[in-house]
Amino acid sequence: MSQTASSITGQDGIAVETRSLNLWYGDFQALFDIDLKVRQGIITSLIGPSGCGKSTFLRSINRINERLGYVRITGGIHLLGHDIYAEGVNLSQLRKQVGMVFQRPNPLPISIRDNVLFAVEIHDEGGKKAGRANKEEIVEAALRRVLLWDSVKDRLNTKATTLSLEEQQKLCIARLLPVKPSILLMDEPCSALDPKGTEAVEEMIWELRGDYTILIVTHNMAQARRASEECIFMLMGKVVEHTATADMFVNPKDRRTADYIEGRYG
Numbered sequence: 001m002s003q004t005a006s007s008i009t010g011q012d013g014i015a016v017e018t019r020s021l022n023l024w025y026g027d028f029q030a031l032f033d034i035d036l037k038v039r040q041g042i043i044t045s046l047i048g049p050s051g052c053g054k055s056t057f058l059r060s061i062n063r064i065n066e067r068l069g070y071v072r073i074t075g076g077i078h079l080l081g082h083d084i085y086a087e088g089v090n091l092s093q094l095r096k097q098v099g100m101v102f103q104r105p106n107p108l109p110i111s112i113r114d115n116v117l118f119a120v121e122i123h124d125e126g127g128k129k130a131g132r133a134n135k136e137e138i139v140e141a142a143l144r145r146v147l148l149w150d151s152v153k154d155r156l157n158t159k160a161t162t163l164s165l166e167e168q169q170k171l172c173i174a175r176l177l178p179v180k181p182s183i184l185l186m187d188e189p190c191s192a193l194d195p196k197g198t199e200a201v202e203e204m205i206w207e208l209r210g211d212y213t214i215l216i217v218t219h220n221m222a223q224a225r226r227a228s229e230e231c232i233f234m235l236m237g238k239v240v241e242h243t244a245t246a247d248m249f250v251n252p253k254d255r256r257t258a259d260y261i262e263g264r265y266g
């Protein structure tokens with residue numbers, strides 16, 4: 001993949017660019033030569049059978065794989081033009097820029113309000129120094145953005161863990177927003193929700209398009225089709241196909257993509 005000047009400065013509309021990314025858990029290689037360009041401001045879905053490396057790929061973008069001592073990586077990832085594996089990269093800065101939500105909503109067992117303010121206060125951006133009024137604004141804006149404000153505005157001091165799973169997942173997205181991430185990684189964010197909750201959260205994620213670059217893993221082909229503009233199909237640690245979602249589903253280029261979409265893999 002060529003290293004054009006524009007991709008280095010991130011001005012070519014590319015949010016994440018990987019170059020020959022390989023990853024091993026001990027001796028086991030989970031990612032092979034991943035070369036991808038994820039476009040800025042759109043939703044890209046990541047599909048493929050269980051175990052093909054979707055979560056591993058996502059976790060390499062905010063470098064949380066490395067918390068395991070036995071992970072080794074070669075190649076590189078550029079985020080908005082910056083090499084995130086370069087020496088001296090500030091991981092706390094990186095994780096502010098790259099927010100992540102998981103399969104099971106994992107709000108902290110504190111109030112709804114404090115969940116939204118948690119990261120801001122840690123990073124002390126408008127944290128302790130911010131006035132009360134400013135904090136209330138931050139909370140309201142984040143909760144509005146995820147379509148949760150109206151249902152929780154009268155109970156902001158309630159423990160977040162008492163919310164429904166749908167509300168908890170919306171809150172988990174809301175609490176990423178105050179530190180102004182540019183990229184949101186979502187690892188099967190609707191898999192713990194019922195169909196109604198799935199629909200509501202998907203709809204909300206769709207609303208975030210444009211302001212954020214969203215990379216979302218899903219097993220739900222209908223969700224990928226409905227909710228993403230581009231789609232990446234992975235198989236056994238490799239990228240098989242990356243195209244506009246409409247093309248992938250109507251006219252897959254690779255036989256293996258067609259097989260997966262038509263349900264011939266697990």
Ligand SMILES: Nc1ncnc2c1ncn2[C@@H]1O[C@H](COP(=O)(O)OP(=O)(O)O)[C@@H](O)[C@H]1O
Nearest residue numbers: 025028030049050051052053054055056057068
């Ligand atoms: N922490 C880990 N330690 C060792 N192997 C792992 C670990 N996490 C994932 N793997 C292996 O890496 C491969 C890719 O896993 P994963 O990224 O979780 O796939 P997916 O999200 O597509 O289901 C699988 O073979 C899995 O067993």
Ligand SMILES: [Mg+2]
Nearest residue numbers: 054055056187
């Ligand atoms: Mg996974």
